[in-house]
Ligand SMILES: NC(=O)C1=CN([C@@H]2O[C@H](COP(=O)(O)OP(=O)(O)OC[C@H]3O[C@@H](n4cnc5c(N)ncnc54)[C@H](OP(=O)(O)O)[C@@H]3O)[C@@H](O)[C@H]2O)C=CC1
């Protein structure tokens with residue numbers, strides 16, 4: 001095909017946070033930026049104007065085009081610009097869910113266009129170096145896959161080769177279920193009208209991760225979370241199992257079924273955290289976890305917690321036959337933290353027994369766990385019904401409650417992510 005890295009023109013459709021990050025990285029790496037730069041300047045002076053005609057322009061001139069728009073509009077946008085794609089070009093997308101994206105490409109792109117899609121498994125402010133970058137050779141020659149790899153090599157990310165279907169099955173867990181758990185924590189705290197770090201029960205260790213990640217999610221754009229959950233065919237089932245695990249464990253707790261609760265949770269733990277891995281280094285450690293508290297109470301004053309959210313994710317993984325370590329290839333920073341705190345609880349027998357006994361004996365957690373159970377089921381229903389507007393409504397209502405705390409949480413959360421992520425790579 002005679003395409004070389006040096007004379008390729010790269011087009012990005014959708015100049016939001018991720019599109020801009022891609023554009024900055026690719027031009028900074030020495031790609032011919034003139035077409036992109038002129039487009040950007042042109043758009044910069046047209047604030048608030050939808051830039052439809054330039055999507056055609058980008059498509060016409062580019063050898064590799066990346067669609068970086070909201071997952072919910074991908075079909076519409078590809079239908080619009082896809083037919084203008086340059087003869088023989090390669091097209092990819094950076095949306096978080098591949099089923100609708102690849103279906104849109106198959107449907108709307110001319111037959112002479114090849115398809116190599118991608119997905120950077122991190123947010124726009126995270127350093128791309130060493131993070132997983134999924135590449136999907138959907139309808140393309142090996143040569144074209146190499147070409148795309150070459151273009152994206154400047155990210156320094158770790159290339160992971162998957163089909164669209166495998167991508168969606170794994171990210172349903174690493175992203176959609178992970179988000180469902182944190183979204184539910186925020187919903188429960190809001191329902192009980194409490195900022196958890198101002199409450200004696202939530203300070204230190206695992207609690208810091210729960211709080212900082214929850215606030216981080218609610219301070220972001222709702223459509224990213226809605227899109228990757230609602231549009232992913234595998235996510236509904238996995239989120240439903242999570243809600244069922246939460247509900248069933250909660251019923252064992254309020255029924256006082258200590259032995260059954262312990263047996264079930266420990267059996268799940270044994271299937272997820274296999275024997276023989278006990279000696280492995282934990283992803284997270286106390287010293288690290290304790291540095292990032294929004295509360296000013298010392299750790300010793302922090303009473304034990306039932307950790308329903310963590311018990312339930314392990315039950316859920318076990319019921320679905322998921323080994324979360326296998327999913328590290330598609331792990332986002334949030335997923336590594338989530339797995340890190342879960343492992344921290346399950347690889348410490350004393351801590352796990354304390355959580356299980358607290359769940360049975362300490363009724364102070366009942367109302368929090370009740371709200372958490374309602375919330376997990378409500379988010380699961382919301383995703384199953386596939387209704388973007390009600391997702392948005394729920395998300396924004398809770399985000400509004402936490403909004404005054406976003407600035408302090410962001411500062412601390414960023415430090416926490418940086419420190420913890422240095423210790424939790426996706427290589428484990
Ligand atoms: N944010 C994240 O952490 C990550 C997001 N992703 C995925 O990347 C994609 C983009 O997300 P993100 O950048 O965060 O979201 P943004 O909302 O910041 O960006 C989406 C962009 O698409 C543009 N757009 C929508 N329709 C059109 C159109 N017809 N023509 C041209 N541009 C259009 C929007 O423009 P306008 O605002 O003018 O409507 C907006 O600038 C999503 O699919 C998301 O799932 C992937 C990895 C991480």
Ligand SMILES: O=C(O)C(=O)Cc1ccc(O)cc1
Nearest residue numbers: 096120121122123332333334
């Ligand atoms: O790490 C997470 O789960 C995030 O919330 C950031 C994010 C959002 C969407 C993606 O497709 C990839 C990463």
